[in-house]
Amino acid sequence: MRLLITRPMPDKVLAAAKARFDVTLRDSAAVLDAAELRAALRDYDVVLPTLGDRFQADVFADVPAPRARLLANFGVGYNHIDVAAAKAAGVAVTNTPGAVTDATADIALSLILMTARRLGEGERLLRAGQWQGWGPTQMLGMHVTGKTVGIIGMGRIGKAIARRCHYGFGMEVLFHNRSTVGDAGVPARQVPLDQAMAADFVVVAVPGGAATHHLIGADAFGAMKPSGYFINIARGDVVDESALIAALQAGRIAGAGLDVYEFEPKVPPALIGMENVTLLPHLGTACLEVRENMGLMAVDNLIAHLDGRDMPNRV
Known part of the structure; x- marks a missing residue:
């Protein structure tokens, strides 16, 4: 054969x-x-x-x-x-x-930490020879422990992310799912999409396809708070990339961490140019x-x- x-x-x-x-x-x-x-x-x-x-x-x-x-x-x-x-x-x-479950969940947590704590930005600063030494107000980011996470899609990967967030960082877990989830594996609340988007960190973990195409668009980003961080480890076309760029440029959200893109391998120059955006080349299972x-x-x-x-x- x-x-x-x-x-x-x-x-x-x-x-x-x-x-x-x-x-x-x-x-x-x-x-x-x-x-x-x-x-x-x-x-x-x-x-x-x-x-x-x-x-x-x-x-x-x-x-x-x-x-x-x-x-x-x-x-x-x-x-x-x-x-x-x-x-x-x-x-x-x-x-x-x-x-792929655990490896992809690990990347989600990596993006949360890299974006909130400005790790990519800090490494670029150091490699460019621009680091002037430690200081009390140097590169202050968001503390992750104890914050809320909103997980969009509570399948295998969503549950693995929830475990890491709850047990590793003491985070309160909210999630949105199209069907009712009886057991999320950790203390968690199933909520409408806009409530999940209002968490400190939003992680998208839904499958791709027609049913989820541009699930996260201008309205969803409008539900986020200005201090919120958006993470996508699902599929690029789940997110309306132009709406994400608009939200970032307008300062409506604090930052984003992305492992997937709407038109891979093309990444919009607008995203590449933003220091508050962490970009990975689809490393979820690498x-x-x-x-x-x-x-x-x-x-x-x-x-x-x-x-x-x-x-x-x-x-």
Whole structure:
């Protein structure tokens, strides 16, 4: 069975895939272009794609009878794949939930600390040779311990963030979720979106897709307080980036920490130019063991398909 892997992968993942499949490894970090997307469906039995490989309805329309029968996505988020169009074409879709939870939650806490305590700004100052020495009023930021956090999306990752905030920093946890959450795992209150946005720190942890596109826009930012910090570790298009920029430029919020962007890998110059914004290049799961676990989970889905078994993580 011919398998296309669309990006370079850890050695352990490649070895597991090559043990069961005829593997074609695409040696490029760029997303699949229009021709490559169509060729993937046409020329391979199964595909292991990842973020940015946009298998949208137009791609399936151009390949109405695809050879491929499974897109085993590398990653928990799959909003780059039109699952309904895939299903209509007879193509199953799987993902890799669970493997990314703790690493992504860690990045959320990193962004909270980096932004509130001005750590990126301080490192830039030091590396530029501009540090004049310690002083009582040098680079004062916001104290994190004991503050409130508003978590938007209380799934696996949201709960992992809540645990870190509550047990690590004694924070009061508020959260907004589309469905009722019976057990948040820590003392927490489920509240409407505007109340969660009014916390000291707001962390977005919802899945991407049509249902959450621009969930956080001008109205949501209007509910934040001027001292509030906004953190996004979910998907870039959950946030209306222009509304975020407007809120920051007008001083309606204190700062932002971002690991994802609406039009990755493009980052607006306006964000790059702001010292009160921490910017990371989508590092949420960037640990070798995590990426290995993600890849092996994707391979498990592929092998289940090969063996005619139920796939563990079908979406």
